[in-house]
Amino acid sequence: GQSLEQPSEVTAVEGAIVQINCTYQTSGFYGLSWYQQHDGGAPTFLSYNALDGLEETGRFSSFLSRSDSYGYLLLQELQMKDSASYFCAVLSGNTGKLIFGQGTTLQVKP
Amino acid sequence: GAGVSQSPSNKVTEKGKDVELRCDPISGHTALYWYRQSLGQGLEFLIYFQGNSAPDKSGLPSDRFSAERTGGSVSTLTIQRTQQEDSAVYLCASSTTSDEQYFGPGTRLTVT
Numbered sequence: 001g002q003s004l005e006q007p008s009e010v011t012a013v014e015g016a017i018v019q020i021n022c023t024y025q026t027s028g029f030y031g032l033s034w035y036q037q038h039d040g041g042a043p044t045f046l047s048y049n050a051l052d053g054l055e056e057t058g059r060f061s062s063f064l065s066r067s068d069s070y071g072y073l074l075l076q077e078l079q080m081k082d083s084a085s086y087f088c089a090v091l092s093g094n095t096g097k098l099i100f101g102q103g104t105t106l107q108v109k110p
Numbered sequence: 111g112a113g114v115s116q117s118p119s120n121k122v123t124e125k126g127k128d129v130e131l132r133c134d135p136i137s138g139h140t141a142l143y144w145y146r147q148s149l150g151q152g153l154e155f156l157i158y159f160q161g162n163s164a165p166d167k168s169g170l171p172s173d174r175f176s177a178e179r180t181g182g183s184v185s186t187l188t189i190q191r192t193q194q195e196d197s198a199v200y201l202c203a204s205s206t207t208s209d210e211q212y213f214g215p216g217t218r219l220t221v222t
Contacts, residue, residue, distance in 0.1 A: 042213040087152055095166045096141055100152035
């Protein structure tokens with residue numbers, strides 16, 4: 001089967017750093033994506049890792065280790081607006097089909 | 111520019127009725143995807159279009175579900191004889207590259 005595991009909830013305070021882990025088991029793997037979704041909103045793209053290592057985009061970074069079938073999203077200098085659900089998703093083929101995890105709800109507290 | 115749009119934003123229907131959901135992708139995006147999201151869950155892939163053809167329909171849950179795309183643009187997802195388990199948010203996404211997909215606001219379908 002195909003599965004992605006990520007924590008269901010994470011809580012952190014404003015200004016802190018938080019890491020959301022994702023492990024995956026899929027029949028095909030082209031890369032790992034991260035999407036953010038605010039309540040009632042559309043998912044928005046954050047990052048994509050096709051190769052091992054760290055990708056940095058502003059306050060957000062994403063890491064991939066293909067040998068460990070593992071990745072994480074790192075959010076720095078947390079702001080209240082970062083409270084949202086974060087989904088890891090495996091790009092399982094060259095068609096763009098994404099297999100999503102169940103999502104991690106991040107709550108940022110003052 | 112304009113993003114992905116979907117209509118209707120909300121649809122309430124009675125069990126057994128047919129529904130049509132519409133997606134207008136970003137202009138020029140050749141790839142189009144339909145996903146389904148149940149409350150508090152992740153997104154479930156339904157179907158992928160490249161142009162007007164659908165090389166991957168593997169996620170359609172039953173033969174009550176069908177989709178088409180015309181003119182390489184607008185797509186409609188049709189659910190026949192709706193069931194209560196079909197209640198979910200149906201999301202459409204479009205892209206030019208497979209690594210970044212742009213999602214629409216979704217259609218919230220409620221089957222009573």
